[in-house]
Amino acid sequence: MLRTRAGLGSGVELILAGRLYVNVPVFERFAAESPLTLFCRDGEYFIHVDPRRSVPVRLAPRPWFYDEKTSSGVEMHRIGVMQGTTLGIYPSKVCEFWEMEPRVNCRFCSTGLNVGVSEEGGKTVRDVVEVCQAARKLDKITFVHFNTGYYSEDALDIVEPYVVAVKKETGLLIGVQCPPSRDLKKYDHLKAVGVDHLSFCYEFHNPDFFARHCPGKAIHLGQKAFFEAIEHTSHLFGKGRVSGEIIAGLEPIEDTLRAIDYITSVGAFPTICIFRPLLGTDAEQETSPSAEDMRRVFRHLYERLRDHSIMTGIAPGVRTSLVILPFEASYFRKGWRLSDVLYAAKTCLARLIYGLYFRARLLRFPN
Numbered sequence: 001m002l003r004t005r006a007g008l009g010s011g012v013e014l015i016l017a018g019r020l021y022v023n024v025p026v027f028e029r030f031a032a033e034s035p036l037t038l039f040c041r042d043g044e045y046f047i048h049v050d051p052r053r054s055v056p057v058r059l060a061p062r063p064w065f066y067d068e069k070t071s072s073g074v075e076m077h078r079i080g081v082m083q084g085t086t087l088g089i090y091p092s093k094v095c096e097f098w099e100m101e102p103r104v105n106c107r108f109c110s111t112g113l114n115v116g117v118s119e120e121g122g123k124t125v126r127d128v129v130e131v132c133q134a135a136r137k138l139d140k141i142t143f144v145h146f147n148t149g150y151y152s153e154d155a156l157d158i159v160e161p162y163v164v165a166v167k168k169e170t171g172l173l174i175g176v177q178c179p180p181s182r183d184l185k186k187y188d189h190l191k192a193v194g195v196d197h198l199s200f201c202y203e204f205h206n207p208d209f210f211a212r213h214c215p216g217k218a219i220h221l222g223q224k225a226f227f228e229a230i231e232h233t234s235h236l237f238g239k240g241r242v243s244g245e246i247i248a249g250l251e252p253i254e255d256t257l258r259a260i261d262y263i264t265s266v267g268a269f270p271t272i273c274i275f276r277p278l279l280g281t282d283a284e285q286e287t288s289p290s291a292e293d294m295r296r297v298f299r300h301l302y303e304r305l306r307d308h309s310i311m312t313g314i315a316p317g318v319r320t321s322l323v324i325l326p327f328e329a330s331y332f333r334k335g336w337r338l339s340d341v342l343y344a345a346k347t348c349l350a351r352l353i354y355g356l357y358f359r360a361r362l363l364r365f366p367n
Helices: 030-033 125-138 155-170 185-192 206-213 215-222 223-237 253-265 291-307 324-334 338-362
Strands: 011-018 020-024 037-041 046-049 054-060 081-083 086-089 145-147 172-179 196-205 244-249 269-274
Touching: 054 155, 086 125, 125 155, 125 185, 145 155, 145 324, 155 172, 155 185, 185 223, 196 206, 196 223, 223 244, 244 291, 253 269, 253 291, 269 291, 269 324, 291 324
Parallel strands: 086 145, 145 172, 172 196, 196 244, 244 269
Antiparallel strands: 011 020, 011 054, 037 046, 046 054, 081 086
Protein backbone atom coordinates (compact mmCIF):
# COMPACT_ATOMS: atom_id res chain seq x y z
CA MET A 1 0.00 0.00 0.00
CA LEU A 2 1.49 3.29 -1.11
CA ARG A 3 0.49 6.47 0.70
CA THR A 4 1.28 8.94 -2.02
CA ARG A 5 -0.04 12.07 -3.57
CA ALA A 6 -3.20 13.74 -2.40
CA GLY A 7 -4.85 13.79 0.91
CA LEU A 8 -7.55 11.13 1.20
CA GLY A 9 -5.97 7.90 -0.01
CA SER A 10 -4.28 5.42 2.29
CA GLY A 11 -5.47 1.86 1.88
CA VAL A 12 -5.60 -1.28 -0.20
CA GLU A 13 -6.97 -1.18 -3.74
CA LEU A 14 -9.85 -3.57 -4.41
CA ILE A 15 -11.95 -4.22 -7.50
CA LEU A 16 -15.61 -4.96 -6.86
CA ALA A 17 -18.21 -6.33 -9.26
CA GLY A 18 -18.77 -4.08 -12.26
CA ARG A 19 -15.08 -3.04 -12.32
CA LEU A 20 -15.62 -0.68 -9.41
CA TYR A 21 -12.26 0.35 -8.00
CA VAL A 22 -12.18 1.28 -4.33
CA ASN A 23 -9.43 2.32 -1.95
CA VAL A 24 -10.21 0.60 1.34
CA PRO A 25 -8.85 2.10 4.58
CA VAL A 26 -6.90 -0.36 6.70
CA PHE A 27 -4.70 1.37 9.27
CA GLU A 28 -7.06 4.15 10.35
CA ARG A 29 -8.80 4.00 13.71
CA PHE A 30 -12.30 3.95 12.24
CA ALA A 31 -11.49 0.96 9.98
CA ALA A 32 -11.46 -1.31 13.03
CA GLU A 33 -15.13 -0.43 13.57
CA SER A 34 -16.17 -1.64 10.13
CA PRO A 35 -18.68 -4.53 9.97
CA LEU A 36 -16.88 -5.79 6.83
CA THR A 37 -13.96 -8.22 6.78
CA LEU A 38 -11.63 -9.04 3.91
CA PHE A 39 -10.42 -12.63 3.84
CA CYS A 40 -8.69 -15.05 1.50
CA ARG A 41 -9.84 -18.59 0.75
CA ASP A 42 -7.99 -20.89 -1.66
CA GLY A 43 -6.22 -17.92 -3.22
CA GLU A 44 -9.43 -15.94 -3.82
CA TYR A 45 -10.56 -12.87 -1.89
CA PHE A 46 -13.96 -12.18 -0.38
CA ILE A 47 -15.62 -9.49 1.71
CA HIS A 48 -17.56 -10.99 4.57
CA VAL A 49 -20.73 -8.90 4.87
CA ASP A 50 -22.73 -10.85 7.46
CA PRO A 51 -22.85 -14.44 8.79
CA ARG A 52 -24.72 -15.61 5.68
CA ARG A 53 -23.22 -13.54 2.91
CA SER A 54 -19.81 -12.99 1.35
CA VAL A 55 -19.03 -11.31 -1.96
CA PRO A 56 -16.01 -11.97 -4.18
CA VAL A 57 -13.53 -9.16 -4.81
CA ARG A 58 -10.17 -8.87 -6.51
CA LEU A 59 -7.02 -7.18 -5.34
CA ALA A 60 -5.97 -4.54 -7.83
CA PRO A 61 -2.88 -5.93 -9.54
CA ARG A 62 0.48 -4.32 -8.96
CA PRO A 63 1.12 -2.09 -11.97
CA TRP A 64 3.75 -3.55 -14.27
CA PHE A 65 5.57 -0.26 -14.72
CA TYR A 66 6.26 0.01 -10.96
CA ASP A 67 9.20 -2.37 -11.33
CA GLU A 68 10.83 -0.36 -14.12
CA LYS A 69 13.31 2.51 -13.86
CA THR A 70 13.61 5.70 -15.85
CA SER A 71 16.69 6.37 -17.96
CA SER A 72 17.96 8.52 -15.07
CA GLY A 73 17.71 5.55 -12.69
CA VAL A 74 14.62 6.55 -10.69
CA GLU A 75 12.16 3.81 -9.76
CA MET A 76 9.00 4.55 -11.69
CA HIS A 77 6.65 4.03 -8.76
CA ARG A 78 8.33 7.08 -7.19
CA ILE A 79 7.26 9.22 -10.15
CA GLY A 80 3.64 8.19 -10.69
CA VAL A 81 1.10 6.13 -8.79
CA MET A 82 -1.88 4.19 -10.10
CA GLN A 83 -5.26 4.92 -8.56
CA GLY A 84 -7.64 2.52 -10.21
CA THR A 85 -6.72 2.66 -13.89
CA THR A 86 -5.57 6.28 -13.90
CA LEU A 87 -2.00 7.45 -13.48
CA GLY A 88 -1.58 10.22 -10.91
CA ILE A 89 1.48 12.45 -10.95
CA TYR A 90 2.38 15.15 -8.44
CA PRO A 91 5.11 16.83 -10.49
CA SER A 92 6.56 19.38 -8.10
CA LYS A 93 7.52 20.01 -4.50
CA VAL A 94 5.15 19.72 -1.60
CA CYS A 95 2.33 22.26 -1.27
CA GLU A 96 3.71 25.46 0.31
CA PHE A 97 0.89 25.52 2.85
CA TRP A 98 2.87 22.76 4.60
CA GLU A 99 6.00 24.92 4.74
CA MET A 100 4.54 28.18 6.01
CA GLU A 101 4.99 29.31 9.61
CA PRO A 102 2.58 28.54 11.08
CA ARG A 103 1.41 25.71 8.80
CA VAL A 104 -1.85 26.42 6.99
CA ASN A 105 -2.30 23.12 5.15
CA CYS A 106 -5.76 21.62 4.77
CA ARG A 107 -6.55 19.73 7.98
CA PHE A 108 -7.58 16.48 6.24
CA CYS A 109 -4.64 16.36 3.82
CA SER A 110 -1.69 13.96 4.03
CA THR A 111 0.28 15.23 1.02
CA GLY A 112 2.98 16.75 3.22
CA LEU A 113 3.47 13.35 4.86
CA ASN A 114 4.03 11.64 1.50
CA VAL A 115 5.74 13.83 -1.09
CA GLY A 116 9.50 13.42 -0.85
CA VAL A 117 9.09 10.33 1.38
CA SER A 118 7.37 7.59 -0.62
CA GLU A 119 7.80 9.45 -3.90
CA GLU A 120 10.20 11.94 -5.45
CA GLY A 121 9.75 15.52 -4.30
CA GLY A 122 10.60 16.95 -7.73
CA LYS A 123 10.29 15.15 -11.06
CA THR A 124 11.93 15.88 -14.40
CA VAL A 125 9.83 16.16 -17.53
CA ARG A 126 11.81 13.32 -19.13
CA ASP A 127 11.18 10.99 -16.20
CA VAL A 128 7.46 11.77 -16.25
CA VAL A 129 7.20 11.14 -19.99
CA GLU A 130 9.00 7.81 -19.66
CA VAL A 131 6.67 6.73 -16.86
CA CYS A 132 3.62 7.67 -18.93
CA GLN A 133 4.97 5.74 -21.89
CA ALA A 134 5.67 2.68 -19.75
CA ALA A 135 2.26 2.83 -18.07
CA ARG A 136 0.54 3.11 -21.45
CA LYS A 137 2.51 0.17 -22.87
CA LEU A 138 2.49 -2.16 -19.87
CA ASP A 139 -0.72 -1.22 -18.04
CA LYS A 140 -2.84 0.13 -20.94
CA ILE A 141 -3.66 3.43 -19.26
CA THR A 142 -5.60 6.09 -21.17
CA PHE A 143 -5.57 8.98 -18.68
CA VAL A 144 -2.87 10.88 -16.77
CA HIS A 145 -3.85 13.21 -13.95
CA PHE A 146 -1.47 15.97 -12.82
CA ASN A 147 -2.09 17.76 -9.57
CA THR A 148 -0.19 20.22 -7.44
CA GLY A 149 -0.52 22.06 -4.20
CA TYR A 150 -0.34 25.80 -3.66
CA TYR A 151 2.81 27.69 -4.68
CA SER A 152 3.76 31.36 -4.56
CA GLU A 153 4.23 31.10 -8.33
CA ASP A 154 1.34 30.03 -10.54
CA ALA A 155 1.03 26.24 -10.41
CA LEU A 156 -0.22 26.15 -14.01
CA ASP A 157 3.20 27.40 -15.16
CA ILE A 158 4.82 24.50 -13.32
CA VAL A 159 2.51 21.89 -14.82
CA GLU A 160 2.50 23.13 -18.41
CA PRO A 161 5.86 21.65 -19.58
CA TYR A 162 4.80 18.19 -18.34
CA VAL A 163 1.43 18.47 -20.07
CA VAL A 164 2.94 19.57 -23.39
CA ALA A 165 5.56 16.80 -23.40
CA VAL A 166 3.23 13.99 -22.33
CA LYS A 167 0.56 15.00 -24.85
CA LYS A 168 3.09 15.30 -27.66
CA GLU A 169 4.81 11.98 -27.01
CA THR A 170 1.96 9.74 -25.83
CA GLY A 171 -1.40 11.14 -26.97
CA LEU A 172 -2.94 10.17 -23.64
CA LEU A 173 -5.89 12.01 -22.11
CA ILE A 174 -4.68 14.57 -19.59
CA GLY A 175 -6.32 16.07 -16.53
CA VAL A 176 -4.97 18.96 -14.46
CA GLN A 177 -5.86 19.86 -10.90
CA CYS A 178 -4.23 23.01 -9.54
CA PRO A 179 -5.31 25.90 -7.34
CA PRO A 180 -7.26 28.44 -9.41
CA SER A 181 -5.17 30.90 -11.40
CA ARG A 182 -5.89 34.62 -11.13
CA ASP A 183 -5.12 34.86 -14.84
CA LEU A 184 -8.06 33.03 -16.41
CA LYS A 185 -6.53 33.37 -19.89
CA LYS A 186 -4.03 30.67 -18.93
CA TYR A 187 -6.83 28.12 -19.18
CA ASP A 188 -7.26 29.03 -22.85
CA HIS A 189 -3.62 28.11 -23.35
CA LEU A 190 -4.00 24.83 -21.45
CA LYS A 191 -6.88 23.86 -23.69
CA ALA A 192 -4.80 24.72 -26.76
CA VAL A 193 -1.90 22.47 -25.67
CA GLY A 194 -4.18 19.48 -25.17
CA VAL A 195 -5.57 19.38 -21.63
CA ASP A 196 -8.79 17.34 -21.68
CA HIS A 197 -10.08 17.85 -18.15
CA LEU A 198 -9.72 20.39 -15.34
CA SER A 199 -10.67 19.99 -11.72
CA PHE A 200 -10.75 22.37 -8.79
CA CYS A 201 -10.66 21.23 -5.17
CA TYR A 202 -12.65 23.76 -3.25
CA GLU A 203 -13.56 21.02 -0.74
CA PHE A 204 -16.46 22.62 1.18
CA HIS A 205 -19.43 24.70 0.09
CA ASN A 206 -20.06 25.99 3.60
CA PRO A 207 -17.76 29.04 3.94
CA ASP A 208 -17.18 28.49 7.66
CA PHE A 209 -16.06 24.89 7.13
CA PHE A 210 -13.93 26.02 4.17
CA ALA A 211 -12.14 28.54 6.38
CA ARG A 212 -11.74 26.11 9.27
CA HIS A 213 -10.48 23.07 7.38
CA CYS A 214 -8.67 24.82 4.51
CA PRO A 215 -7.00 27.80 6.21
CA GLY A 216 -4.36 28.28 3.49
CA LYS A 217 -6.94 28.27 0.72
CA ALA A 218 -9.15 30.67 2.67
CA ILE A 219 -6.29 33.12 3.31
CA HIS A 220 -4.42 32.99 -0.01
CA LEU A 221 -7.17 32.10 -2.52
CA GLY A 222 -10.71 32.37 -1.18
CA GLN A 223 -13.78 30.44 -2.28
CA LYS A 224 -14.65 33.04 -4.91
CA ALA A 225 -11.49 32.24 -6.89
CA PHE A 226 -12.58 28.60 -7.17
CA PHE A 227 -16.09 29.56 -8.27
CA GLU A 228 -14.77 31.96 -10.92
CA ALA A 229 -12.37 29.34 -12.28
CA ILE A 230 -15.02 26.60 -12.40
CA GLU A 231 -17.51 28.84 -14.20
CA HIS A 232 -14.95 30.21 -16.68
CA THR A 233 -13.41 26.88 -17.60
CA SER A 234 -16.73 25.05 -17.79
CA HIS A 235 -17.85 27.57 -20.40
CA LEU A 236 -14.47 27.34 -22.15
CA PHE A 237 -14.06 23.55 -22.23
CA GLY A 238 -17.72 22.63 -22.54
CA LYS A 239 -20.24 20.72 -20.47
CA GLY A 240 -18.87 17.74 -18.56
CA ARG A 241 -15.14 18.46 -18.95
CA VAL A 242 -14.58 20.40 -15.72
CA SER A 243 -15.16 19.19 -12.19
CA GLY A 244 -15.45 20.71 -8.77
CA GLU A 245 -14.05 18.40 -6.12
CA ILE A 246 -15.71 18.40 -2.72
CA ILE A 247 -15.43 16.37 0.48
CA ALA A 248 -18.56 14.80 1.92
CA GLY A 249 -18.84 13.98 5.59
CA LEU A 250 -17.40 16.98 7.43
CA GLU A 251 -19.68 19.87 6.55
CA PRO A 252 -23.45 19.48 7.00
CA ILE A 253 -24.94 17.23 4.32
CA GLU A 254 -27.29 20.00 3.17
CA ASP A 255 -24.24 22.09 2.24
CA THR A 256 -22.79 19.20 0.24
CA LEU A 257 -26.09 18.91 -1.63
CA ARG A 258 -25.93 22.64 -2.35
CA ALA A 259 -22.41 22.17 -3.71
CA ILE A 260 -23.72 19.52 -6.11
CA ASP A 261 -26.52 21.86 -7.19
CA TYR A 262 -24.10 24.71 -7.83
CA ILE A 263 -21.45 22.71 -9.72
CA THR A 264 -23.96 21.03 -12.03
CA SER A 265 -25.80 24.32 -12.63
CA VAL A 266 -22.72 25.73 -14.40
CA GLY A 267 -22.25 22.63 -16.57
CA ALA A 268 -19.45 21.04 -14.52
CA PHE A 269 -19.63 17.79 -12.59
CA PRO A 270 -18.84 17.12 -8.93
CA THR A 271 -16.23 14.60 -7.89
CA ILE A 272 -16.91 13.68 -4.29
CA CYS A 273 -14.37 12.33 -1.83
CA ILE A 274 -15.82 10.66 1.24
CA PHE A 275 -14.03 12.12 4.24
CA ARG A 276 -11.46 9.80 5.73
CA PRO A 277 -9.71 10.79 9.00
CA LEU A 278 -6.20 9.72 8.03
CA LEU A 279 -3.44 8.88 10.46
CA GLY A 280 -1.10 11.76 11.10
CA THR A 281 -3.37 14.46 9.72
CA ASP A 282 -4.81 17.36 11.68
CA ALA A 283 -8.29 15.88 11.20
CA GLU A 284 -7.32 12.42 12.46
CA GLN A 285 -9.74 12.62 15.40
CA GLU A 286 -12.76 13.70 13.34
CA THR A 287 -15.61 11.23 12.79
CA SER A 288 -16.14 9.45 9.48
CA PRO A 289 -19.59 9.91 7.91
CA SER A 290 -22.48 7.45 7.92
CA ALA A 291 -23.21 5.23 4.94
CA GLU A 292 -26.81 6.45 4.84
CA ASP A 293 -25.71 10.08 4.50
CA MET A 294 -23.34 9.12 1.70
CA ARG A 295 -26.11 7.23 -0.13
CA ARG A 296 -28.19 10.39 0.00
CA VAL A 297 -25.30 12.47 -1.39
CA PHE A 298 -24.59 10.16 -4.32
CA ARG A 299 -28.26 9.72 -5.20
CA HIS A 300 -28.55 13.51 -5.34
CA LEU A 301 -25.41 13.65 -7.50
CA TYR A 302 -26.86 11.21 -10.02
CA GLU A 303 -30.18 13.05 -10.19
CA ARG A 304 -28.55 16.44 -10.81
CA LEU A 305 -26.27 15.05 -13.53
CA ARG A 306 -29.32 13.54 -15.20
CA ASP A 307 -31.43 16.67 -14.83
CA HIS A 308 -28.70 18.87 -16.37
CA SER A 309 -27.87 16.25 -19.01
CA ILE A 310 -24.19 16.19 -18.00
CA MET A 311 -22.72 12.99 -19.38
CA THR A 312 -19.81 11.46 -17.49
CA GLY A 313 -17.81 8.28 -17.91
CA ILE A 314 -17.37 8.97 -21.63
CA ALA A 315 -13.57 8.67 -21.76
CA PRO A 316 -12.49 5.04 -22.25
CA GLY A 317 -10.68 3.09 -19.57
CA VAL A 318 -10.91 5.72 -16.82
CA ARG A 319 -11.60 4.28 -13.38
CA THR A 320 -10.32 5.68 -10.14
CA SER A 321 -10.41 4.46 -6.58
CA LEU A 322 -10.31 7.55 -4.37
CA VAL A 323 -13.71 8.88 -5.39
CA ILE A 324 -16.97 7.36 -6.51
CA LEU A 325 -16.98 8.56 -10.09
CA PRO A 326 -20.05 10.55 -11.13
CA PHE A 327 -21.30 7.88 -13.54
CA GLU A 328 -20.99 5.29 -10.75
CA ALA A 329 -23.53 7.31 -8.76
CA SER A 330 -26.19 5.72 -10.98
CA TYR A 331 -26.02 2.70 -8.65
CA PHE A 332 -27.82 4.84 -6.06
CA ARG A 333 -30.83 5.87 -8.17
CA LYS A 334 -34.33 4.87 -7.12
CA GLY A 335 -35.72 2.63 -9.86
CA TRP A 336 -35.96 3.56 -13.53
CA ARG A 337 -37.86 6.51 -14.96
CA LEU A 338 -38.09 7.47 -18.62
CA SER A 339 -35.59 10.28 -17.97
CA ASP A 340 -33.16 7.71 -16.53
CA VAL A 341 -33.47 5.51 -19.62
CA LEU A 342 -32.94 8.41 -22.02
CA TYR A 343 -29.97 9.70 -20.03
CA ALA A 344 -28.36 6.24 -19.92
CA ALA A 345 -28.92 5.68 -23.65
CA LYS A 346 -27.40 9.03 -24.58
CA THR A 347 -24.41 8.41 -22.32
CA CYS A 348 -23.80 4.92 -23.76
CA LEU A 349 -23.91 6.26 -27.32
CA ALA A 350 -21.49 9.08 -26.51
CA ARG A 351 -19.16 6.60 -24.77
CA LEU A 352 -19.13 4.34 -27.84
CA ILE A 353 -18.48 7.16 -30.30
CA TYR A 354 -15.76 8.81 -28.24
CA GLY A 355 -14.11 5.48 -27.48
CA LEU A 356 -13.75 4.74 -31.21
CA TYR A 357 -12.44 8.25 -31.85
CA PHE A 358 -9.89 8.08 -29.04
CA ARG A 359 -8.56 4.64 -30.03
CA ALA A 360 -8.17 5.80 -33.63
CA ARG A 361 -6.33 8.94 -32.51
CA LEU A 362 -4.01 6.92 -30.27
CA LEU A 363 -2.79 4.94 -33.30
CA ARG A 364 -0.76 8.01 -34.23
CA PHE A 365 1.35 7.47 -31.12
CA PRO A 366 2.95 4.01 -31.41
CA ASN A 367 4.33 2.78 -28.11
